[in-house]
Amino acid sequence: MAEVLVLVDHVDGEIKKNTYEMLTAARRLGEPSAVVVGTPGTAAKLAEGLAAHGAEKVYVAESEDAVNYLSTPQVDALATLVERVSPPAVLIPAGADGREVAGRLAVRTNSGWLNDIVDISGDREATHSIFGGAFTVQARATSDTAVVSWRAGSIEIEEQAGAGTQETVELPAIDESTSAKVSNRAPIVGGDRPELTEANVVVAGGRGVGSAENFNVVETLADSLHAAVGASRAAVDSGYYPNQFQVGQTGKTVSPQLYIALGISGAIQHRAGMQTSKTIVAVNKDPEAPIFEIADFGVVGDLFSISPQLTEEVAKRSS
Amino acid sequence: MNIVVLIKQVPDTWSERTLSDADKTLDRASSDAVLDEINERAVEEALKIKEAGDATITVLTVGPDRATDAIRKALSMGADKAVHVNDDAIHGSDAVTTARILAKAIGTVEDVQLVLAGNEATDGRSGAMAGMLGELLGWPSLTHANELSVDGGTASIKRETDEGTCDVTASLPAVVSVAEKINEPRYPSFKGIMAAKKKPVNALGIGDLGLDAGEVGLAGSLTQVDSFAPRPPKSGGQKVSDEGDGGQKIAEFLVGQKLI
Numbered sequence: 001m002a003e004v005l006v007l008v009d010h011v012d013g014e015i016k017k018n019t020y021e022m023l024t025a026a027r028r029l030g031e032p033s034a035v036v037v038g039t040p041g042t043a044a045k046l047a048e049g050l051a052a053h054g055a056e057k058v059y060v061a062e063s064e065d066a067v068n069y070l071s072t073p074q075v076d077a078l079a080t081l082v083e084r085v086s087p088p089a090v091l092i093p094a095g096a097d098g099r100e101v102a103g104r105l106a107v108r109t110n111s112g113w114l115n116d117i118v119d120i121s122g123d124r125e126a127t128h129s130i131f132g133g134a135f136t137v138q139a140r141a142t143s144d145t146a147v148v149s150w151r152a153g154s155i156e157i158e159e160q161a162g163a164g165t166q167e168t169v170e171l172p173a174i175d176e177s178t179s180a181k182v183s184n185r186a187p188i189v190g191g192d193r194p195e196l197t198e199a200n201v202v203v204a205g206g207r208g209v210g211s212a213e214n215f216n217v218v219e220t221l222a223d224s225l226h227a228a229v230g231a232s233r234a235a236v237d238s239g240y241y242p243n244q245f246q247v248g249q250t251g252k253t254v255s256p257q258l259y260i261a262l263g264i265s266g267a268i269q270h271r272a273g274m275q276t277s278k279t280i281v282a283v284n285k286d287p288e289a290p291i292f293e294i295a296d297f298g299v300v301g302d303l304f305s306i307s308p309q310l311t312e313e314v315a316k317r318s319s
Numbered sequence: 320m321n322i323v324v325l326i327k328q329v330p331d332t333w334s335e336r337t338l339s340d341a342d343k344t345l346d347r348a349s350s351d352a353v354l355d356e357i358n359e360r361a362v363e364e365a366l367k368i369k370e371a372g373d374a375t376i377t378v379l380t381v382g383p384d385r386a387t388d389a390i391r392k393a394l395s396m397g398a399d400k401a402v403h404v405n406d407d408a409i410h411g412s413d414a415v416t417t418a419r420i421l422a423k424a425i426g427t428v429e430d431v432q433l434v435l436a437g438n439e440a441t442d443g444r445s446g447a448m449a450g451m452l453g454e455l456l457g458w459p460s461l462t463h464a465n466e467l468s469v470d471g472g473t474a475s476i477k478r479e480t481d482e483g484t485c486d487v488t489a490s491l492p493a494v495v496s497v498a499e500k501i502n503e504p505r506y507p508s509f510k511g512i513m514a515a516k517k518k519p520v521n522a523l524g525i526g527d528l529g530l531d532a533g534e535v536g537l538a539g540s541l542t543q544v545d546s547f548a549p550r551p552p553k554s555g556g557q558k559v560s561d562e563g564d565g566g567q568k569i570a571e572f573l574v575g576q577k578l579i
Contacts (some may be wrong), residue, residue, distance in 0.1 A: 011482075027323065034387070070459075095480070096438075096446060097482055100447050100450040100460075103415070104451060104453070104454045107418060107451045112413070112415070113413070115445050119358055125545065129550075135548065136542055136547065137546070137552060138544070138545040138546045139544045140545060176490070177459070177490055180460060180487045180489040181488050182486070182487060183482065184485055185485040186483050188481070188483045201578075225579070252481065278549075279576055280556075281572070283565070283569075287558075287560075292558050295556050296572075297556050297557050297558075298557065298558040299561050301560060301561025305565070306565035307564045308566070309564075309565065310566035310570055312566070313569075314570060
């Protein structure tokens with residue numbers, strides 16, 4: 001069976017959930033091979049998790065330079081393997097870094113690039129969700145290899161044991177004149193809350209929250225539900241909440257099981273980032289707020305009384 | 320120093336966007352078109368470099384006739400000249416093919432040291448144009464810049480993405496993509512608007528770039544769209560007014576949905 005490459009998304013020696021989704025999807029297309037690019041010793045920490053999710057092979061591309069250059073080490077490793085095993089598809093996380101790797105890899109290997117994919121069938125028919133979920137599009141690559149950017153949270157993860165045989169991949173020496181050197185890396189620390197794009201539940205606040213201090217109402221509800229916290233552009237622009245938590249056209253696209261919108265009017269630009277959520281609950285003072293058009297359950301009222309009451313109800317039920 | 324700034328006209332995200340039934344491409348005629356906001360920041364950054372030293376700024380766009388509006392806006396902000404690649408054959412080009420066209424077009428501008436672009440357009444959202452161009456030109460790409468400085472033969476940025484922040488440096492020539500926080504773009508002055516009318520716009524077809532029709536557009540792309548469908552409209556859910564028990568009502572709903 002053909003090998004299907006999956007670029008492993010990892011941080012601080014831990015595998016991100018999206019990797020398991022990609023391994024699950026890769027099994028439909030062939031035999032999943034996980035590709036680990038990192039500093040020496042990284043693959044050893046990840047091998048067990050990868051094998052438990054169906055990786056038959058684990059390609060180990062380790063070097064001290066792996067973290068010192070922007071996207072080049074990942075592109076080099078994947079391009080080497082594309083040439084070696086001619087995979088029907090390469091699955092890469094659809095985050096900012098991953099898309100850069102994917103675009104460069106598609107150019108270098110002369111492959112078609114399918115971006116922001118939420119599903120793929122065994123015959124390489126991929127599903128995009130575009131314009132913030134307003135349309136779904138079926139597309140395919142006409143090249144031998146399809147480069148696929150995979151959006152986190154799109155399919156259910158299925159565990160399956162794989163052999164996880166490790167194989168070393170030599171990274172070529174970095175060409176300084178064509179590479180961008182990285183220093184002072186500082187990963188964003190999200191604290192104890194789940195990451196926005198990977199969370200099952202998101203609680204988001206908008207302009208109606210009114211101030212940065214008031215956002216603790218949003219955070220308290222989020223914590224009772226083990227949820228990630230999001231914010232609308234209006235809330236971010238007003239300085240209520242940091243930029244990296246912005247949901248919408250110019251922020252992140254989320255697709256959780258449950259999305260709770262507090263004091264968010266639901267402008268088209270915000271809806272573009274969350275309307276594919278499975279269940280949407282909205283609280284807003286304005287009965288005409290457009291968020292109610294897409295909410296499965298809406299309450300017209302004051303978020304400062306409703307949200308704490310809901311937090312209390314959730315606590316009651318989980319104790 | 321010669322700087323090329325990539326600009327793009329996109330459907331206004333505040334208007335309804337749709338796809339064309341005929342060939343499954345973005346229906347650019349059906350919605351209002353604007354210069355993508357992130358491109359204005361790229362133009363602004365080029366203008367700052369010009370003001371600090373000396374630079375000639377060429378704006379480059381690939382698009383139909385009405386992309387002229389985006390070009391005029393950039394020229395009225397202060398860019399010096401423009402290259403407009405306009406050819407019916409381009410219609411339907413995917414992201415990789417568009418990158419190939421842009422790379423060829425950058426080659427028509429003499430001695431380019433710096434290419435500036437937005438980090439992500441609001442329509443295609445590939446978010447990788449700078450990386451792809453770097454790959455094609457054999458130049459380093461410095462992406463998602465919140466700050467940019469160009470000193471001698473080196474470009475340095477402060478990079479910020481969802482994953483974190485870092486400093487990035489590379490030698491020129493290089494491609495830099497700018498992020499939303501890099502600057503506040505200026506408004507064109509009346510004088511700028513008048514001056515823009517006299518600035519040269521070099522219109523090129525794909526033949527001028529050494530490409531032929533089979534290499535671009537739907538035919539030249541390595542991806543194909545088989546079908547598309549609008550998402551079924553979400554059925555209007557339940558809406559209640561808070562009678563002092565709004566939180567409890569939500570909790571009951573969530574229990575009913577087995578979400579808590």
